[in-house]
Every structure is written in structure tokens, then in C-alpha cells.
Amino acid sequence: MTSGILRSRRPIRAAEVGLGISITVAIIAIASAIPHLPWQLLKPLTSFVARYPLLNALANAAMVANFVALQCLGFIWLERKFAGWMQARVGPMHVGWKGLLQTVADAVKLLLKEDIVPTDADKPLFALAPYLVFVPSLLTFMVLPFTSAWVGYDLPLGALFVLSISTTSILGVFAAGWGSNNKYSLLGGVRAIAQLLSYDVPLILVMLSVVMLSGTMSLTGIVTQQEKLWNIAAHPLLMIPAFLIFLICTLAEVNRAPFDLPEAESELVSGFHTEYSGMRFAFFFLAEFANNFFSAGLAVTLFFGGWLGAGLPAAVWFTLKTLCVIFLMMWIRWTLPRLRIDQMMSFCWKVLVPASMALICAAAIAGVSH
Amino acid sequence: MNAEILTEILGDRLISAEDQPFSTHIVVTADNLLSVCTELHSNPRTQLDYAGDITARDTGKEIILWYRLESMTIGTTLTINVTVPRDEAVVPSVQAIWPGLNWFERECYDMLGIRFEGHPDVDNPELMRILLPEDWEGFPFRKDYVPVFSGNPLHGPQETN
Amino acid sequence: MVNTATTEQRHTVEVNLGPQHPSTHGVLRLLVELDGEIIVSCRPVIGYLHRGLEKMFEKRSYKQTIPFTDRMDYCASLNGNLAICQAIERLGGLQAPERAQYIRVLLCELNRIASHLVFLATYATDIGATTVFLYAFREREKCLDLMECMTGARLTYNYVRPGGIPQDLPDGFENGLNCFLDDLLKALEENDRLLTGNRIFRGRLEGVGVVSPEMAAAYGASGPVARGSGLNYDVRKTAPYEVYDRLEFDVPVYHTGDCMARYLVRIEEMRQSARIIRQCLKDMPAGEIMCKMPKIFKPPIGQAFSRTESPRGELSFYMVSDGTPNPARVHGRTPSFVHLGMLPAMLPGVKIADVIAILGSLDTVLGEVDR
Numbered sequence: 001m002t003s004g005i006l007r008s009r010r011p012i013r014a015a016e017v018g019l020g021i022s023i024t025v026a027i028i029a030i031a032s033a034i035p036h037l038p039w040q041l042l043k044p045l046t047s048f049v050a051r052y053p054l055l056n057a058l059a060n061a062a063m064v065a066n067f068v069a070l071q072c073l074g075f076i077w078l079e080r081k082f083a084g085w086m087q088a089r090v091g092p093m094h095v096g097w098k099g100l101l102q103t104v105a106d107a108v109k110l111l112l113k114e115d116i117v118p119t120d121a122d123k124p125l126f127a128l129a130p131y132l133v134f135v136p137s138l139l140t141f142m143v144l145p146f147t148s149a150w151v152g153y154d155l156p157l158g159a160l161f162v163l164s165i166s167t168t169s170i171l172g173v174f175a176a177g178w179g180s181n182n183k184y185s186l187l188g189g190v191r192a193i194a195q196l197l198s199y200d201v202p203l204i205l206v207m208l209s210v211v212m213l214s215g216t217m218s219l220t221g222i223v224t225q226q227e228k229l230w231n232i233a234a235h236p237l238l239m240i241p242a243f244l245i246f247l248i249c250t251l252a253e254v255n256r257a258p259f260d261l262p263e264a265e266s267e268l269v270s271g272f273h274t275e276y277s278g279m280r281f282a283f284f285f286l287a288e289f290a291n292n293f294f295s296a297g298l299a300v301t302l303f304f305g306g307w308l309g310a311g312l313p314a315a316v317w318f319t320l321k322t323l324c325v326i327f328l329m330m331w332i333r334w335t336l337p338r339l340r341i342d343q344m345m346s347f348c349w350k351v352l353v354p355a356s357m358a359l360i361c362a363a364a365i366a367g368v369s370h
Numbered sequence: 371m372n373a374e375i376l377t378e379i380l381g382d383r384l385i386s387a388e389d390q391p392f393s394t395h396i397v398v399t400a401d402n403l404l405s406v407c408t409e410l411h412s413n414p415r416t417q418l419d420y421a422g423d424i425t426a427r428d429t430g431k432e433i434i435l436w437y438r439l440e441s442m443t444i445g446t447t448l449t450i451n452v453t454v455p456r457d458e459a460v461v462p463s464v465q466a467i468w469p470g471l472n473w474f475e476r477e478c479y480d481m482l483g484i485r486f487e488g489h490p491d492v493d494n495p496e497l498m499r500i501l502l503p504e505d506w507e508g509f510p511f512r513k514d515y516v517p518v519f520s521g522n523p524l525h526g527p528q529e530t531n
Numbered sequence: 532m533v534n535t536a537t538t539e540q541r542h543t544v545e546v547n548l549g550p551q552h553p554s555t556h557g558v559l560r561l562l563v564e565l566d567g568e569i570i571v572s573c574r575p576v577i578g579y580l581h582r583g584l585e586k587m588f589e590k591r592s593y594k595q596t597i598p599f600t601d602r603m604d605y606c607a608s609l610n611g612n613l614a615i616c617q618a619i620e621r622l623g624g625l626q627a628p629e630r631a632q633y634i635r636v637l638l639c640e641l642n643r644i645a646s647h648l649v650f651l652a653t654y655a656t657d658i659g660a661t662t663v664f665l666y667a668f669r670e671r672e673k674c675l676d677l678m679e680c681m682t683g684a685r686l687t688y689n690y691v692r693p694g695g696i697p698q699d700l701p702d703g704f705e706n707g708l709n710c711f712l713d714d715l716l717k718a719l720e721e722n723d724r725l726l727t728g729n730r731i732f733r734g735r736l737e738g739v740g741v742v743s744p745e746m747a748a749a750y751g752a753s754g755p756v757a758r759g760s761g762l763n764y765d766v767r768k769t770a771p772y773e774v775y776d777r778l779e780f781d782v783p784v785y786h787t788g789d790c791m792a793r794y795l796v797r798i799e800e801m802r803q804s805a806r807i808i809r810q811c812l813k814d815m816p817a818g819e820i821m822c823k824m825p826k827i828f829k830p831p832i833g834q835a836f837s838r839t840e841s842p843r844g845e846l847s848f849y850m851v852s853d854g855t856p857n858p859a860r861v862h863g864r865t866p867s868f869v870h871l872g873m874l875p876a877m878l879p880g881v882k883i884a885d886v887i888a889i890l891g892s893l894d895t896v897l898g899e900v901d902r
Contacts, residue, residue, distance in 0.1 A: 087665035183546045187568070187883070257659055258731055261884075335725070337732045338659025340884045341568055392621070392770070392836070420764075421751030421869075423836075425849055425862035436849060438836065438864075442748050442762060445769055449836070470751030473872040474864075481585075501578040501901055510586055511860075 031316045060152045064141045072289045076103045078323075079289075079330055086334045113278035118181055121275065125179030130276065130283035132172025137290040139165045144297050145220045147307045147314035158219035159211055162298065163204055166253065169287070170196045173272050176284070180275035188271025191261050191341060198348040199252035199259075205356035206246045209238070209363035210302045219298075223306030230305035238362055243303045245356055247328070250295035252344070254288060256329060258336040259344060296325035375415055376448075380406060393438070393447035400454050404462035404488075410439070410448070411467050417441045418448060421470030426478045430513045433459045433482060439468070454484070456512075463488035476500040483509035543571050548886065550579050555890065556653060557897025561874070563886065570886060573878040575871050580901035588861035593619050593693060593828050596861060601687035603865060604899040607646035609638050609678075610841035612691035615861070617772060617837035618848040619693040623830035628819040631695040632773040637811040638681060638690065639839075640804040641708075644715065645674040646842035647797045647804075650894045654794065655726055657891040658735050663726050670718045673711045680704065693828065695821035705812055712805045719801060727798065736791035740877055740889035743788060750876070751869045754844025755796040756893060760788035766840040778810050790892035797894070800842075829856055843867055843894055863902060867895035 049055050077092070077100055084091025092099025117126055140162050142152035155161050170193055177189015211217055213235060214225045225231075232239045252259040261271075273284045300306055300321040309317035339347070372394055373387040380387075383406055385397040398406050410416040422438035437450040454461055463486035465472040475486045479498045491497040496504040508515050548561040555561070558579035564571040584603065588596045596619075600611030613635055620627065627635070648671040655663030675685045680701055682690040690696065726732055742752065742760040757764045765782040767775040783799035785792035829852075836849040844866025853859040870893040877889055 083662075087662050088669055089665060183544060187546075187565075191568075257661075260659065334662050336660065337655070337726075337729060337735060338884075339731055340735055340882060342882065343731075343734055392838075419745075420748045423751075423847065423849065423862070423864040425860075425864075427851055427860035429859075436834070436862075438847075438849070442764060447770075468749055468751065469876065470749060470869055470872060473868065499578075501581040503578070510583065 028312065028316055028320075031319070032313050034315075035313050057153075060142070064152045065138060068138055068141055068290045068293075069286065071293055072286055073103045073107070075289050075293060075326070076106075078326075082327065082330045083334050086331075107282065110278055110282040115278045115280065116275070118275050120181045122179040122181065125175045126275075127280075129172050129176035129179055130280045130287075132175055133169050134172075134283045134287040134290075136165045136167075136169040136172075137287045137294065140294050141290070143219055144294060145223055145301060145306055146297075146318050148220055148224070150315060151220060154218060154220050156221075157217045159207055159217045159222070162219075163200070163207065166291070167196070167200055169291075176276070177272040180272070182275050184270070184274045185272050188274070192255070192272055194341070195252055195255075195259065195261060195344060198345055199249045199352070202245055202348065202352040202356040203249040203253065205353070205360050206242050206249065207302065209242055209356070209360045212360070212363045212367045213238070215367075219301050219306075223301055223308065226305040226308060230303065230308070232303045235366060238359065238366060239303055241355065242359055243299065245352055245359070246299055246302070247325075248352065250299065251329060251332065252348070254291040254295055256292065257333040258339050260338060261341055261344060292326065292329065293322065296322045296329065299325050376410075379409065379413055379415065390449075393449045395449045395451070397451045397453075400452050400461045403450070403452055404464065406450075407439075407464045407467055416446075416448070417443045419443065421468035422447075424471055424474035424478055426482050426484055426511075428456065428482055428511055428513045432456055433484060435461060435478070435484070437464075459484040460487055462486070463492070465489055473500060481509060481511040483512065542566075546883075555897075556895065557900075559871070559890075559895070559897055559900070561886070561890075563878070563883070565883065568882045568884075570878045570881055570883065573875050573886075575874050577868075577871065577897070577900050580897050582902065584902045585861055585863065588858055590857065592856045593623075593830070593858060596858065597691065598687070598689045600863075601689055602898055603863060603902060604646075604841060604843065604846070604867070604896050605686055606649050606896050607642045607842045608686065609642040609682075609688050609690060610646075610839060610846060611863075612688060613639055613773075614837050614839040614841070614846045614863075615848050615850075616691045616693045617839060618835055618850040618861075619828075619830070621835040621837060622833065622850050622852050623693065623828060625694045625822055625824070627695045627773075628822055629774070629816050630699075630818045631820040631822075633811050633815040634696055634700065634820065635691060636773050636775065636778070637808055637815075638678070638688075640807045640811070641674060641678060642688075643804050643842045644801050645671050645678070647801050648674065650797055650842075650891075651722065654891045654894070657887045658732060660726060660729075660732065663722065666718065666722065666725070670711075670715055673714060677704070677707055677711055680707070692821065692824075694824045695819070697821070699820055708808065708812065712808060715801065715805060719798065722798070727795070733791060735884075735888055736794060736892070737787070737789055739790045739881065739885050740892060741788045742873070742877065746873075746876070747788075750873045752844070752873060753866050753869070754840065754842070755793050755800065756844060756866075756870055756873075758782065758784045758796045759792035759892075761786035764845075766838050766845050770838055772837070772839060774811075777814070778807050780807050780810075790888050793892040793894075797842075827856055829854060841866060843896065843899070844870065863899075865899040865902065867893070867897070867899040868902075871895055871900055 049059050080102070081091040092102035095101040095105045117123060143155050143158040143161055145151045145154070173192040173196070174189045177185045177192065210222065210231060213231070214222045216222060216225065226234070232243055273281060276284060297318070300318065304321050307314035307318040373389050376387050376394065376396055377384060383398060383402040385399065387394070387396045410418045418439040418441050420440035420442050422440050424435065424437050426433055426435040433454050433456055435452040435454065437452070439448045439450070440446070452461060459482065461484060463475055465475055466488065475489055476491070476498055477500050478484045479486060480500050480502050486492055499506060544565045546563050546565050548563055549555040550558040550560045560576040560579070562574040562576060582602070584599045587599060596615055597612055600615045601608035603611050648667045652664040652667035655667070678688065679685045681704060682688040742756065744761045747757045747760040747762045752760070752762070753764060761784060763782065763784050768782055780803045783796050783803065785795055832852055832854045834849070834851045836847055838845060838847040845864070846866060847864045849862040849864070850858055851860040874890070878886060881889065
């Protein structure tokens with residue numbers, strides 16, 4: 001009888017670690033091979049597209065949209081596995097190898113679900129809200145530089161674009177909270193607005209300090225500035241606190257624990273998307289994960305030299321660094337409890353905002369002395 | 371606290387008092403209950419500051435309430451029995467002294483239909499009901515209670531085995 | 532869109548927390564009046580799980596009442612078994628043999644650990660730390676395995692009998708129990724590092740839902756709720772039953788009266804329970820486990836009550852016999868019921884996130900509230 005009782009924590013076997021490393025190496029190898037594929041065969045097509053700016057933009061948009069949708073599949077699986085690993089369980093295991101297709105199965109389920117609209121909901125707002133949330137997060141990907149060449153649209157004012165566009169998703173959140181005609185949704189929406197608007201302030205200030213040091217607002221420009229030394233290493237006294245503030249703010253911006261108050265499950269059931277089901281819910285979900293990936297990518301761009309790195313292809317470097325930041329965010333999410341609304345607000349306005357103000361002053365001095 | 375002290379304090383308000391293995395047991399009338407409780411709550415020799423329990427039972431002839439009160443400072447237990455007639459089951463509410471007994475009084479109303487005079491919800495049967503639905507008819511712990519299936523599973527008594 | 536009412540020039544919103552809500556731990560409905568995020572008033576509506584257990588007791592013989600107590604506090608059903616068996620024993624003048632008393636205490640404390648682990652898991656989840664849930668349930672699993680090999684059930688044990696217990700300890704139980712206790716103490720230390728010292732966690736709990744000792748007494752709070760507010764009240768010490776007077780253990784008392792104090796009391800109680808279990812294993816005498824019982828048990832006419840310390844607080848049963856094989860009236864004074872009654876006094880003025888913290892810190896089981 002004791003066998004079952006005495007079963008303690010299972011040690012991670014060497015074979016599992018080996019398997020993980022080999023899979024990682026294999027994926028990196030495949031990714032490294034991608035640039036060496038015979039892309040020139042596509043030349044007639046690409047040159048045809050390049051001739052028409054409208055078509056070009058459309059192709060770029062299609063690429064970005066597909067990337068956002070597809071990265072979510074992998075990302076969600078990764079998050080689940082990571083959560084499982086942290087919580088002493090295995091995570092999804094049944095659909096596909098090691099549960100790889102679980103997200104696909106979930107997506108199919110969401111697609112097939114009935115689309116429920118509450119009777120007294122504000123129907124236009126209710127229908128519009130998921131897109132108002134999803135589209136800004138999609139748009140931000142347009143300027144995210146995967147490599148110097150892989151940019152949807154290399155805006156000279158990329159940093160400004162990102163800030164202004166990502167803030168508009170608040171509208172969607174409030175539309176969802178108001179339009180659902182549900183008190184939990186309304187509370188969640190109100191909380192979301194307070195949180196997103198507050199945390200935008202230190203986020204903007206921190207980004208501004210990076211911009212001041214780089215002397216450019218273009219995201220590719222910021223990366224090429226770091227060719228010699230990554231920002232975080234070039235100005236460690238300035239950039240390490242800046243990165244920490246940035247990380248905290250992005251956690252709040254993407255509603256992840258410990259800042260998941262707008263959708264705090266134990267208090268507000270599901271916050272502003274309580275009433276959503278099926279595909280509309282999937283859009284919120286998708287936007288959340290897309291935002292998450294984007295914030296990690298932005299952190300890499302601003303502080304860790306973007307695609308820069310030796311040996312591996314640029315895109316692989318970018319993805320690896322982004323994954324590291326994402327893992328950091330997951331680690332925080334699955335460890336910390338949730339803050340209360342007043343604690344969260346006072347933390348923002350009493351700690352983060354003054355700190356980022358001080359940072360911006362320091363950045364100005366550092367920028368002048370350069 | 372023992373039966374002697376209680377007899378000394380309460381005098382002729384007591385019907386009987388005796389020391390039992392786990393408590394001191396007294397019997398009072400419904401008219402005297404509130405004054406007895408107030409006295410025992412504030413008297414430094416008893417200091418019944420802890421809200422224990424109220425329950426009641428229907429013997430078929432009368433309804434007998436049972437109170438249990440504790441003293442945290444002295445560390446004693448007192449049980450009180452109060453007998454009221456079935457057709458006019460009225461006792462004073464003691465929830466003003468021990469607010470924790472509020473819900474027990476509501477439960478006694480809910481199950482046996484005892485009216486607790488002075489309870490904040492006493493004139494509002496819907497708020498007084500606690501475990502049973504607000505529109506339940508009858509008091510299930512009365513001996514003459516007959517469950518009748520009302521047809522609607524949400525309202526009124528249900529089919530029982 | 533939302534029903535708003537103007538009370539004293541204030542616009543408030545009424546929100547139903549529950550009956551289906553992730554954090555009410557059962558079918559509890561809290562009618563909460565909100566002014567923004569602040570609670571103005573609260574009225575708990577209970578009874579959704581009412582099964583009329585007390586009425587059912589009257590239709591069963593004394594022994595048949597025991598399984599119903601499993602369905603009251605389903606997180607710690609053995610404590611319920613013990614409480615009603617004690618009431619029956621006091622009514623009939625029975626006395627369980629010494630070995631049976633030791634085994635009862637041992638199992639009750641084991642059950643207390645399991646129950647407090649559920650509290651730890653659900654409370655951490657309420658506050659937002661989902662990972663602790665799995666860690667606590669991993670330990671609880673081992674605990675339930677032990678209970679299963681002892682009683683044959685994982686949740687509804689139906690194990691204690693009036694006058695003793697039906698079965699002695701199985702082979703290898705002691706060994707498994709010792710291993711579990713070692714694991715538990717390690718896990719509790721791990722939890723202290725992961726959760727107890729966490730600044731966010733402390734920030735959420737400290738100073739929230741303060742209950743003064745006077746209020747705790749006036750409302751009849753017991754168990755960790757009373758001890759968290761500085762009321763040194765533990766039935767195991769004040770009115771010892773079974774063999775608790777022979778065992779050495781401390782009663783943790785914290786004086787701040789907030790959610791953190793109640794949390795710390797429970798965490799410390801698990802350590803004390805482990806201590807009690809080890810003593811029981813050491814001191815347990817050999818011998819009978821069941822006293823002589825008549826085939827049809829008819830206690831003399833009279834009334835009796837039992838008081839036990841369940842993980843949630845003071846669980847007592849009041850029992851009246853009219854000389855027949857069935858009890859004339861059984862009433863359970865369940866701690867969760869009393870603690871829920873404190874909510875209308877505790878909630879006004881706190882934020883909606885604190886409602887969950889306060890409700891969780893009371894650690895109510897709705898099966899016990901509604902009976």
C-alpha cells in the first residue's frame with residue numbers, strides 16, 4: 001500500500017533533458033536552413049508584388065496576420081507546458097505528440113461553438129469589441145523588426161506608432177465591458193481602463209528614454225544603434241531599471257498575473273470577456289497572446305539588440321531572445337498572486353511613474369554627455 | 371459558574387438549575403428569557419460573552435428551545451431550556467446581545483415557525499427564512515407537517531421517499 | 532443598463548456574487564451592493580445545498596446518522612463522524628476504549644491536515660497564485676491515500692462508530708504516515724518561501740477583514756477565525772475530548788485578526804497536527820477498539836451535546852432521545868454557518884477583491900452551512 005503514498009516528486013530524467021535539447025537544436029537547425037532555401041525561385045512573384053505598392057502592403061499584412069495567428073498556436077502550447085512544468089504536472093498530453101495539437105483542437109472547438117449574444121446586450125458594441133481589441137495588436141506587429149529585412153513596414157516613427165496604436169485597444173476592452181450588459185464585465189472593463197491608461201504612462205516614459213539614447217524612433221534604427229553593444233549592456237545603470245519598469249508595465253498592459261485584475265477569475269468570473277463565447281472569445285484570447293509576444297519582442301528590440309547576434313541567422317536570434325523574455329513573463333505569471341486594484345494603481349503612480357521620470361532625466365543627461 | 375451562583379443571581383426567575391457533566395443547565399420561561407440573558411451577559415460572575423447555539427424541537431405538545439452559551443473569560447458552558455406552546459410559539463430575540471445568534475434564530479423560525487420578538491426581520495417572513503426557499507409553506511420540523519409535492523421543484527416541498 | 536439605485540445621493544450597483552461563482556466554494560450567493568469597487572452592504576443568501584439532514588436524522592437509527600455527517604463538512608468528514616458519535620456516546624453513557632480514542636484523534640488530525648491543505652490550495656487560487664493549488668493538492672493526495680487505506684474511502688469516510696471504531700490500523704500504515712508527515716513539513720516550508728513571505732500576498736491579506744476578539748466572541752466565531760483574532764479558544768484545550776488532554780500541542784493564536792492571521796493559524800495548525808499524530812503513534816496502547824454495544828441501541832430519555840474542534844471551528848451536535856431507536860432531534864452547530872453570519876458585519880467598506888480574500892479566509896464549506 002505504501003507505494004502509492006510514498007511516491008514523491010519525480011526527478012526529471014536525463015533522457016528528458018536530452019530530448020528537449022535535441023529538439024531545440026533541431027528547430028534551430030531548421031530555422032537556420034530557412035534563409036538558404038531556394039527563395040530566388042519566388043523572384044518573379046515577389047518582383048510582381050513589389051511593383052504594386054497596394055499589393056505589397058496586402059502581402060505584408062497577410063504575412064503578419066498569419067504569423068500572429070500561427071505563433072499563438074505554439075505559444076499557447078508552450079505556456080501550458082510551462083505551467084504544467086511549474087505546477088508539478090504534465091500539461092496537455094493527448095492530442096498530438098505531447099499535446100502539440102491541443103491548441104488546434106481548442107481552436108476548432110471555439111470555431112464550432114455557438115455564438116451567444118446576451119439578450120439585452122448592446123449588440124453593435126458587443127460585436128465590434130473583439131475586433132477593436134484584436135486589430136491594434138495585429139497592427140503593432142507591422143513595425144516589429146524580426147530582422148533588418150523582415151519588417152512589415154519600417155516606419156521612421158515606429159516607437160510612436162506602437163504606443164499610439166496599442167493604447168487604442170482600451171476602446172475595445174471598454175466596448176466589451178459595456179456592451180455585454182453584465183456587471184462583472186463592466187467592472188472588468190472599468191478596471192482594465194484604469195490599469196491600461198495608468199501603466200501606459202511609465203511605459204511611454206521608459207520607451208522615450210531609450211529613444212533619447214538611440215536618437216531615433218524607428219525600431220530598426222534602435223536595433224542597428226546597438227550593433228556594438230546591446231542597450232542593456234551599454235548603459236547598465238540606466239537600462240536595467242528601464243527594462244524592469246518596461247517588463248512590469250507590459251505585464252500590466254497584457255493583463256497577465258500579477259496584473260490580471262480585469263479578468264480576475266476568482267473575483268470577476270472572467271472580467272470584460274465573461275459573456276463572450278466561440279470565435280469572439282478566441283479573438284480576445286488571440287489578442288492577448290499576440291500582445292504578449294509583441295511586448296517580449298519589443299523588449300528585445302529596445303534592450304537586447306533585436307536580431308543582432310553571432311552564428312545563427314538573425315530571425316532565430318530574435319525569436320530565441322523573445323522566447324527568453326516570454327519565459328520570464330510566464331515565470332512571473334505562475335508564481336505571483338494578484339494585486340488589488342488600489343495597490344496596483346498606487347504602485348504605478350507612486351513608484352513606477354516617478355522612477356521612469358527620474359530615468360528620463362538621467363537618459364537626457366547621458367544623451368547630452370555622449 | 372454553577373447552579374448555586376445562578377440561583378443566587380437569578381432568584382425566582384429560574385424554574386430549575388442543575389450542574390451537568392459538560393455544562394450548567396437551567397430552565398426559564400419565555401417571558402424571563404431576555405432579562406436572564408441580559409443579566410448573565412453583563413454579570414461579572416457569569417460573563418456569557420460567546421454566542422453558542424440555539425435550536426428547538428417539537429414534542430407534539432409543546433416546543434422546547436435549547437440555548438447554549440459560553441463564557442470565554444471564565445470558561446464555562448450554560449444551557450438553557452425554554453418551553454413555549456405550539457400554537458403561540460413566541461420568544462424574545464437575543465440577537466441584540468449576541469449578534470451571532472441571529473442566524474440560529476432565523477433557522478429556528480425556518481424549521482419550527484418560532485417567532486423571535488425583537489429580531490430585525492421578524493415581520494418579514496421572506497427575509498426570516500434562511501435555509502428553505504423564501505416562499506416555502508409550512509415548518510418542516512413541526513410534528514404535524516405534511517410534505518405536499520407542489521409540482522414545481524423550485525417552490526415548496528418536494529417529493530420525499 | 533445596470534440597475535442603479537440612488538441611496539443617500541449615491542449610485543450603487545447590486546451584484547450577485549454567486550450562486551455560480553468561481554470563488555464562493557460552493558453554492559453561496561452574496562447579494563452585494565457596490566459603490567464602485569467598494570462594498571456598501573452585503574446579504575448572504577444560503578440554503579442552495581439544503582438537504583434537510585437534520586430532518587433525515589430523525590428517521591434513522593443512531594448508527595445510521597453517521598454517514599450523513601460525511602455530507603456536511605465534506606473536506607473533513609471524519610471530524611463530523613466523531614462529533615455525532617460523541618453526542619451518541621454521551622447520550623447512551625458509552626465510552627470508547629483507549630486505543631480507539633487514540634486512533635480517532637490520529638485520524639481527525641490527519642483529516643485536519645487534508646482540510647487545511649484544501650484551504651491553502653483554494654485560498655491561494657482566490658488570491659491569484661494558481662501554482663500553490665497544485666502543490667497543496669499533491670500533499671493532500673498522499674493524505675487521502677492514507678485515509679483511504681485506513682477507512683476505505685477518500686472523502687466520505689463513515690468511519691467512527693458510537694463506542695469505538697470498526698477497524699484497527701492496517702499493516703504499514705505507520706510507515707506511510709511518517710513518510711507523509713516528513714513530506715508535509717517539507718512542503719510547508721516550501722510554501723512559506725513561495726507564498727507566505729510573498730509581498731503581494733501579504734499586501735493582499737494584512738489588515739483586511741479585521742475581527743476584534745469581542746466581535747469574534749459575540750458572533751460565536753471559533754476555530755482559526757477566533758484564534759486569528761486573539762481569542763484563545765480551542766475546544767481541544769478548553770473542553771478536552773478523547774485523549775487530547777494527554778497530548779502535547781500548542782494552540783497558535785494571532786492577535787491581528789486579519790486574513791493573514793487566519794491563514795497563519797491554519798498553516799501552524801498543520802504543523803501541530805503533525806506533532807499530535809506522531810505522539811499518537813508513539814503513545815497508542817494495544818487493546819480493544821470497540822466497546823460492548825447492544826444490537827438495537829436505545830439510549831435513555833434525555834438530551835446531550837458534544838463539542839469538537841473541526842478544522843473550521845467548533846462543531847457540536849445537540850441530540851435528544853425519547854427512548855426510541857431513533858433520535859428525537861439532532862441539531863448540528865456548524866462553524867461555517869456561524870462564520871458566514873459574520874459576513875454582513877465584516878464586508879461593508881472593503882473592496883470587491885477583499886470580499887474574496889475575506890470569504891476565503893473564513894474557509895466555509897457550503898455542505899456544512901446548508902446541511
